[in-house]
Amino acid sequence: PCLLLNARLSEKSAKGYGKVSGLTAGMLKQLDWVLAQDSATRQRYVELGLDEHKSQVVGNIKFDIHAPEAFIKQAAQLRQQWYLENRQVVTIASTHAPEEQQILEALAPYLNSDRELVCIVVPRHPERFDEVFEICQNLNLIxxxxxxxxxxxxxxxxxxxxxxxxxxxxxALSQVCFVGGSLNEP
Known part of the structure; x- marks a missing residue:
């Protein structure tokens, strides 16, 4: 069987595939099942030639998985080593510009009011690490x-x-996690 899991297809990409509809329809006929993240994606696949009976909307599966046990144990150790037992940890991960700026500006009053909150920032692309550090510096965040x-x-x-x-x-270290790529249009 050939499955497409966690399928996502933007309107722009669908238009591109539509320009080579013969090739696209042939490719889609090879798929036995498409599990789409949302109804718009499912509909785009159907419009490109996928048999609608071979598709289903299941949401984004990355929200349905759990951290491996090794990371849970390591997080528990770090929580003690870094004295985080009495602090709330918020992780914003897989972020894109300008999400870090937007979220850190919103969190700044809470980050500055006391030291009960710490924010872990995990940018999606490594080439943005220095840029995100500069954002933090510009917001005067330690x-x-x-x-x-x-x-x-x-x-x-x-x-x-x-x-x-x-x-x-x-x-695993966090009480609250935000998965980026959702605040702004692509």
Missing amino acids: THRRSMGQSIHASTQVYLADSMGELWLWY
Whole structure:
């Protein structure tokens, strides 16, 4: 069987595939099932030639998965090492510009009011790590960076998780998580 899971198809991409409709329809006939993130995506696939009986809207599956046990254990250790037992941790992950600016501006009054809240920021693209650090600096937020070997301290307001392969760790460490790419139009 050939499945397309967590399917997403923007209006712009659908128009592009529509320009080569013969090729697209042939490709879609090879699919046994399409599980789409939303009804608009499902409809775009059907309009491009997918048999509507071979598709279903299931939502975004990335919200249905759980952190691996190793990351949960590591997060528990870090929670103790970094004295986070009495602090709320909010992670904003897979963010795109200008989401970090928007969210950090909204959180700034809470980050500044006391040290009970810390925000972990995990930009979607590594080439934006320095840009996001600069945003934090411009907002006068005390920021520490994973890539510099820094940890979260009592004074830390923002922790820039500018590393790769640790997203599950930050999710496991947090009480609240925001998955980026949803505040702005693509």
